[in-house]
Amino acid sequence: MTTLQDFSGRSALVTGAASGIGAACARALAARGAARLFLVDVDGAGLDALDLPGEVHRITGSVADETLWQALEPRLTGLDHAVVNAGIGSGGPIAGLSLAEWRRVMAVNLDGAFMTLASSLRAMEAKGGSAVVVASTTGIKPLPGIGPYGVSKAAVAHMARIAAVENARKGIRVNAIAPGGVDTAIWESGEDFQRSVAAIGREATLKAMAKTTPLGRFASSEEMADSILYLLSDAAANITGHVMVSDGGFTL
Template sequence: MDDTRRDFEGRSALVTGAASGIGAACAQALAARGAAKLFLNDIDAGGLDGLALGRSEVVPIIGSVADPLLWADLEEDLAGLDHAIVNAGIGAGGALMELDLAAWRRVMEVNLDGSFLTLSTAMRAMRGKGGSAVVISSTTGLKPVPGIGPYGVSKAAVAHMARIAAVEGAAQNIRVNAIAPGGVDTAIWDSSEDFKRSVEAHGREATLKAMAKTTPSGRFASSAEMAETILFLLSDAAANVTGHVMVSDGGYTL
């Protein structure tokens, strides 16, 4: 990524779910804009290895964000952290009346519990010096969408968690915001059997275009576009913005 902006020069940042999609785009944008040290988490070690991150020092963190021992081991290393992007998440399908508790808990464990562990650890690492964090929510946490109940509920919860964290962190000069993307072309869709069947029959581009018919802009966003908005919220350009849930959805929630 060619970027003349250096607004993260010399800073450190934590990104979860960094091996692909929005997380990878954020890691690449941070590196391009001068970040000195990147703590990158994912369960996909190969995906992290494949990122091109220039001169930034990279500390890979392999494991689930839902593992409290992972965060306990990292706490000392993260001391003095400047920024955090709480991004790791998984999707799930099925009507609420048909889901069992195990399927519900599998999503909540990563999307909600993992986000709590990530954010609380990052805020402790920023305590005494200040910093900023962005939590990745979703428009499905704002607008009811049938068939993805656990995902939508978890994303509604993390958005509110970000607002509570913003109030609690203000005295420590820690800003916390959330972003609620609409449709984005990421690998999370690949967990849907309906999506995979459509891709096999029509191709990925045609499938995404058909899905975007309910979005006024008529398209899904790219991960790089989402990264631009996330880094704005993370940066000093948004120094007076905290506790905000920014919707970036091409008009989907209108």
């Protein structure tokens, strides 16, 4: 019997697919029957390490590279689903940031998300489909020291809502998800995180960070993937333009 979250025979694009939420989405899509996957990441070795059934196209490169999308888009024709996930972190107060650092984050998190979504929408135009943009609770709740990241995530969430209005009559649904703390590799680049891991270990560091979350825990990438696949699937057929917050109560 066909289930509402069955992706049998469908095609999907996942960016930032080599690790974390992206890799969890790729594995979950494959496990639920997706026949053709397009996986994009700068980490080619990470993509190669994903052992997935079906037809898997691994594209190594940055989502911020326009030429990547110019080459890939013709191959995406007839795409069913897209997970707009690739992103990088940044730290420091706004007054202390250089324009170069601001642009480094925006190039991937905003410009890259725009090119990913735009290419996906064009590829879905003939028969419809669905996309989920990975935003963040930092785009909803202002936190100090992560200006470009939070701003970029607020922007992509609103981009998803605009795209939802623009494409609804084409049978294309666009939603966003705003995770709170998730145990992924994005934390590794933070100096404070590195110092804490060196002092007390990674697990204790994450547990300490999660104290600001009412549920007292960070989510796993697999939990985020489950929510993303719900929004992609036919089970969410009447949902578009929604920003789903999955944060253990952090934004309360």
